[in-house]
Amino acid sequence: MGDLVKIQDLYVWFRVYGGYMKVLNGVNFSVGKGEKVSIVGETGCGKTTTMKTILRILSSQAHIPKGEVLFEEKDILKMKEGEIKRLRGRGVAMIFQDPMASLNPVFTIGDQLAAVISHSGVQDLDKEKIRQLSINALKEVKLPDPERILGSYPFQMSGGMRQRICIAMALATERALIIADEPTTNLDVTIQDQILALLRELVTKRGNSLILITHSLGIARENADRIYVMYAGNMVEVSNNEELFCNPLHPYTEMLLGCVPKLSGGGIAEGIAGRIPDYLNPPPGCRFEPRCPYATDRCREEKPDFVDVGNGHKVACFKYN
Amino acid sequence: MGINLLKRIGLSIFVLFGLSILIFIISRVVPGDPARLALGPRAPEWAVQKLRQEMHLDKPLYTQYVLWLDGLVHGDLGRSLVTRRSVTTDIKEFLPATLEIVILSAIVLVFGGIFLGIISAKFTNSWLDGLIRVISYLGIVSPAFVWAIIFVLIFGYNIPIFPTMGRLSPGVVPPPMITGMYTVDSLITGNFGTFVDAFKHLVLPAIALAMGGMAQAARITRSSMLDNMGKDYIAAEKAYGIPEGLIFVKYLLKPSLIPTVSVASLDIAALFGNAFLVELIFNYPGFSRYGISAMLNKDLNAIAGVIMVLGVIFVTINIIIDFIVAYLDPRIGLAGR
Numbered sequence: 059m060g061d062l063v064k065i066q067d068l069y070v071w072f073r074v075y076g077g078y079m080k081v082l083n084g085v086n087f088s089v090g091k092g093e094k095v096s097i098v099g100e101t102g103c104g105k106t107t108t109m110k111t112i113l114r115i116l117s118s119q120a121h122i123p124k125g126e127v128l129f130e131e132k133d134i135l136k137m138k139e140g141e142i143k144r145l146r147g148r149g150v151a152m153i154f155q156d157p158m159a160s161l162n163p164v165f166t167i168g169d170q171l172a173a174v175i176s177h178s179g180v181q182d183l184d185k186e187k188i189r190q191l192s193i194n195a196l197k198e199v200k201l202p203d204p205e206r207i208l209g210s211y212p213f214q215m216s217g218g219m220r221q222r223i224c225i226a227m228a229l230a231t232e233r234a235l236i237i238a239d240e241p242t243t244n245l246d247v248t249i250q251d252q253i254l255a256l257l258r259e260l261v262t263k264r265g266n267s268l269i270l271i272t273h274s275l276g277i278a279r280e281n282a283d284r285i286y287v288m289y290a291g292n293m294v295e296v297s298n299n300e301e302l303f304c305n306p307l308h309p310y311t312e313m314l315l316g317c318v319p320k321l322s323g324g325g326i327a328e329g330i331a332g333r334i335p336d337y338l339n340p341p342p343g344c345r346f347e348p349r350c351p352y353a354t355d356r357c358r359e360e361k362p363d364f365v366d367v368g369n370g371h372k373v374a375c376f377k378y379n
Numbered sequence: 380m381g382i383n384l385l386k387r388i389g390l391s392i393f394v395l396f397g398l399s400i401l402i403f404i405i406s407r408v409v410p411g412d413p414a415r416l417a418l419g420p421r422a423p424e425w426a427v428q429k430l431r432q433e434m435h436l437d438k439p440l441y442t443q444y445v446l447w448l449d450g451l452v453h454g455d456l457g458r459s460l461v462t463r464r465s466v467t468t469d470i471k472e473f474l475p476a477t478l479e480i481v482i483l484s485a486i487v488l489v490f491g492g493i494f495l496g497i498i499s500a501k502f503t504n505s506w507l508d509g510l511i512r513v514i515s516y517l518g519i520v521s522p523a524f525v526w527a528i529i530f531v532l533i534f535g536y537n538i539p540i541f542p543t544m545g546r547l548s549p550g551v552v553p554p555p556m557i558t559g560m561y562t563v564d565s566l567i568t569g570n571f572g573t574f575v576d577a578f579k580h581l582v583l584p585a586i587a588l589a590m591g592g593m594a595q596a597a598r599i600t601r602s603s604m605l606d607n608m609g610k611d612y613i614a615a616e617k618a619y620g621i622p623e624g625l626i627f628v629k630y631l632l633k634p635s636l637i638p639t640v641s642v643a644s645l646d647i648a649a650l651f652g653n654a655f656l657v658e659l660i661f662n663y664p665g666f667s668r669y670g671i672s673a674m675l676n677k678d679l680n681a682i683a684g685v686i687m688v689l690g691v692i693f694v695t696i697n698i699i700i701d702f703i704v705a706y707l708d709p710r711i712g713l714a715g716r
């Protein structure tokens with residue numbers, strides 16, 4: 059499988075009062091055509107930041123000192139306006155974390171869907187065709203009475219319905235990659251499964267690539283071909299779904315798996331001692347070192363590379379190289 | 380929408396009815412004899428007595444109220460004790476003069492404020508943004524009469540491009556009375572020269588009056604736009620390839636105007652009160668001056684008339700603003716289904 063998106067050694071900093079928050083610290087990541095990949099990591103580790111870089115929608119405080127983000131072998135960070143527009147219209151769609159906040163509160167669903175469709179690069183669109191595409195999109199996510207929903211405002215919808223609408227927007231026209239950023243974290247547990255099943259079904263049917271971001275190893279295990287584990291601005295481990303659970307390598311992954319039973323609520327941080335380091339003054343070596351039971355002097359000074367230990371299983375830890 | 384409008388109007392009539400009772404009671408319980416005040420201390424007692432009878436002051440209070448209300452609905456507000464004319468005539472003369480200023484002022488306030496706010500938000504932290512913010516601070520801290528004096532000094536004496544006195548230049552004949560607003564009447568009757576002259580007389584007082592509210596509107600528009608820029612839905616719209624210009628003028632602007640309009644409505648209502656000193660400085664024969672002099676002279680009929688007119692104006696502004704807000708913000712649900 060060729061890589062659709064390939065991120066190489068990406069650094070993203072945020073300018074804040076008192077210096078730079080050095081959030082992404084050399085991220086390496088890829089997703090193949092038609093592949094489903096999951097990123098698991100506790101809150102604040104930089105998952106959303108990584109995804110926003112792919113769409114170049116980082117806030118104006120962001121600064122990228124180093125790195126490449128390739129989409130079909132072209133560097134997104136060097137793309138011109140026209141290419142970016144094509145990427146956003148046809149290449150990638152992102153479903154945001156909080157369905158309550160990701161729809162514009164003062165425009166109808168119909169207006170917002172129409173805006174998305176009419177800037178998707180599809181040729182020969184007229185009002186009627188846009189309407190037809192909107193209705194189809196809403197039908198596909200199994201929303202009842204799509205005609206009425208087109209004329210409704212977001213505040214008239216429940217959280218689950220809104221997330222379906224967001225999925226409908228993402229899938230209304232043809233796109234190569236769908237990014238779903240914790241699509242169910244803010245929803246009722248009962249609705250979570252329905253939404254994930256729907257997303258999985260639609261993406262599989264269309265052969266899209268999927269990046270599914272989640273706090274929960276359980277959700278990743280059910281939905282992804284490959285799983286990335288992210289910690290404090292680094293991908294620390296990646297492997298095939300099965301392999302990660304029977305043969306976890308990175309100490310952080312071990313700890314995550316060790317506390318899986320506690321994960322039913324979806325949170326990670328509460329299961330592991332310590333917390334994500336301060337991004338203003340991060341540890342100079344391995345960022346997991348302050349919490350790592352195996353830490354050595356080398357870990358304090360040097361940053362471990364992300365190396366392949368065989369069969370596409372990669373890990374960033376000095377225990378293995 | 381129609382039903383809501385009817386509801387609002389019904390409610391407003393109720394409010395105005397309450398206001399009429401309140402004004403009437405206040406105007407009758409204040410100490411001092413209006414008839415005696417009107418005629419002066421040296422008038423003979425029989426003359427005062429006669430005026431009292433004319434004004435129904437000898438009748439019981441509720442009869443007085445009914446008579447007064449009857450007059451009110453027939454457009455008869457009684458006689459002003461100071462100008463000696465019918466209060467209705469006075470209002471017909473002075474209200475349009477002030478309405479002209481206030482309407483122009485409200486337009487400057489809303490559109491100027493929103494425009495400056497948008498520019499400020501678009502070019503955040505540039506020199507332009509800095510300049511607008513400094514002017515906004517000044518606008519908020521300086522009352523309208525300060526601006527009026529500054530404008531009179533600058534544009535009346537240093538660079539005399541605008542008149543600073545009255546409603547028309549000496550020698551210009553007022554247009555025939557239709558609405559009473561010189562600009563409107565001169566346009567209707569095709570006197571373009573008179574229109575230009577009348578309009579020039581409005582410019583400085585209207586802008587002086589608008590400064591505070593405009594500054595406020597600019598600040599609120601700027602901050603709510605900056606606030607909303609960080610929202611997920613704007614990031615999502617960008618991510619879907621909607622052009623940034625369109626996002627800015629449509630998807631970002633509309634939600635950001637909600638707080639601006641709510642606050643601007645209060646500022647617009649306050650223009651009538653603030654107009655007093657501005658009218659004084661520009662020697663402008665307006666409604667606010669008339670109202671204040673009625674109060675200072677304890678001219679009861681005029682006071683009641685002025686307050687009733689202001690009541691109607693406030694209620695109307697409120698209804699209009701509510702509908703604009705409901706249009707901008709469907710969550711209010713007034714205009715929606």
Ligand SMILES: Nc1ncnc2c1ncn2[C@@H]1O[C@H](COP(=O)(O)OP(=O)(O)OP(=O)(O)O)[C@@H](O)[C@H]1O
Nearest residue numbers: 072079081100101102103104105106107108117119
């Ligand atoms: N515009 C910004 N300015 C300053 N700091 C930022 C900005 N955006 C993100 N950050 C910081 O970057 C870090 C990573 O944020 P990010 O949203 O990527 O985390 P996340 O992994 O998506 O977390 P969550 O699971 O809570 O969504 C956080 O510490 C956050 O405070």
Ligand code: SF4
Nearest residue numbers: 344347350357375376
């Ligand atoms: S590199 Fe060192 S500190 Fe980091 S995870 Fe491996 S053993 Fe622990």
Ligand SMILES: [Mg+2]
Nearest residue numbers: 105106155239
């Ligand atoms: Mg996130």
